């Protein structure tokens with residue numbers, strides 16, 4: 229049963245894997261309701277009911293290709309789409325002065341700068357992973373990296389995702405890399421090794437390596453390995469259901485409602501900062 233005070237949310241990319249998972253999640257969470265659903269102009273799903281597509285029955289929200297009128301009547305937007313689309317949606321969310329939760333990964337430095345600029349007017353929560361478990365893992369990784377010296381322990385990050393994923397390393401792997409770098413008191417940029425092939429030479433002390441696996445239907449597996457001489461510490465997270473990301477995104481939207489414009493992280497939302 230929805231209330232007049234419920235947060236009205238628009239799901240962009242409503243027909244996608246996360247879009248449909250979000251529609252189902254919002255349906256079960258008190259205080260939020262779906263008031264709009266957006267897809268690309270040439271989507272075969274335009275005009276279809278977003279609830280029916282997501283398998284929860286008709287919710288009287290047709291999928292539209294025109295974000296502006298939908299954003300104008302919304303309190304927030306949940307966005308798991310593509311980097312270019314998220315930059316565009318950030319501009320519209322800023323115009324409408326609403327909450328924008330961004331789960332999209334693979335954003336360039338330029339994309340992130342544009343989103344940060346939009347966050348002067350919109351309340352933006354952006355994270356490479358919206359789950360409680362991964363954000364707790366990031367805190368643990370930071371602590372472990374701080375406790376285990378770079379001269380004694382090498383940090384490698386391994387991730388596996390389904391065969392449809394288009395970006396690498398995953399947003400989560402990069403988030404965990406940032407946490408490890410913060411624990412070591414250094415920047416990730418310039419210390420990351422994103423792939424290895426051929427005669428690479430020996431490992432550079434203090435670098436953070438990434439390895440990417442893709443296949444099948446894996447929702448998302450991440451391991452941070454701290455490898456010493458004669459011992460290894462491995463900190464891992466295994467996502468079994470996309471609902472963990474969707475519930476985190478709705479939690480972020482409800483948390484951000486009424487907060488002043490700015491760029492926030494899931495660590496802020498979860499009180500783990």
Ligand SMILES: NC(=O)C1=CN([C@@H]2O[C@H](COP(=O)(O)OP(=O)(O)OC[C@H]3O[C@@H](n4cnc5c(N)ncnc54)[C@H](OP(=O)(O)O)[C@@H]3O)[C@@H](O)[C@H]2O)C=CC1
Pocket residue numbers: 240241242243244245246247266267268271308309310313330331332333334355356357358359399473
């Ligand atoms: N932060 C987190 O916790 C998580 C992040 N993600 C990230 O979310 C993103 C989406 O993942 P996933 O759902 O698997 O991908 P999908 O490809 O299944 O879904 C993306 C959807 O967005 C649509 N879309 C693309 N551009 C636009 C646009 N301009 N306007 C409206 N709709 C658009 C796509 O349509 P079309 O297919 O027609 O192009 C598609 O339906 C990825 O970057 C992924 O890494 C995923 C899970 C968790």
Ligand SMILES: O=C(O)C1=N[C@H](C(=O)O)C[C@H](O)C1
Pocket residue numbers: 333356357389393397398399400401447448449467
């Ligand atoms: O594309 C996905 O599916 C996922 N993407 C995010 C990432 O890049 O880390 C989060 C999650 O692992 C699923």
